[in-house]
Amino acid sequence: MSEKLIEFRNVSFRYRDEQPWVLNNCSFDIHMNEWAAIIGHNGSGKSTIAKLINGLLFPQEGQILINGKEVNQETVWEIRRDVGMVFQNPDNQFVGTTVQDDVAFGMENRGFTRDKMLEEIDRNLRAVGMQDYRLTEPHRLSGGQKQRVAIAGVLAISPRVMVLDEATAMLDPHGRAEIMDTVSEVRERNDLSLITITHDLQEIVQADRVIVMNGGEVWQEATPREIFEKKNDLQKIGLDAPFAALLADELQLAGVPISRTGPL
């Protein structure tokens, strides 16, 4: 297996002292160039993991290392250069008055020259198929197009990892397909790892590895196919039978042979 990019070492987190732990002794690694999907029932701690990776929160116990460096108050700004986030609501991510201003935003904060910015805007809007919308006002775009622009803005700062936290959840099926096509294409880039936090089976099926969260703990790490084969156990953690059946269908569509034995 390739080099580790993100390491969670016995991480525990709670939002307030008197509250229960939201993450409990979580350990897992994300490798360079890997696509990892994180799934789990509502409240299982997935979004909290995203915020810890980006240094929006810090764990009370354990350590998070990104590229060998611990995420803490001192390193957080440096680490954020390595981590690009795409969130659920496309409307909350826009800061520019045009698509190109928006893609430029992250670069402006990082001291890119004007020529370099223009080059990166062009390159990354092309990468997400939005090169014809440079001067469009973001509010005129569809949800899927908005998320593609958000992805271009993240790619423009050349992060080592892009985290998509339920980035397709508010999109219609067409928008979801747009984003997944975009994500599949950009994963081919060198030195970019992907973490998709999701309920969308497409995002699980195409991932290299799936991390299943349950009640703030890492319940399972496995390939999509192995996850399906544990379908009866999935029900115990709130990912029910229809989920397993749909996963089977998606795996078959993706050409992964599976046997459907036993009750779903």
Ligand code: ADP
């Ligand atoms: P998921 O993304 O899997 O739905 P979250 O990480 O959002 O889970 O939430 C995990 C738990 O933390 C839930 O019980 C949730 O209610 C709680 N939680 C999330 N955000 C906050 C917050 N800002 N303050 C207090 N509790 C929170």
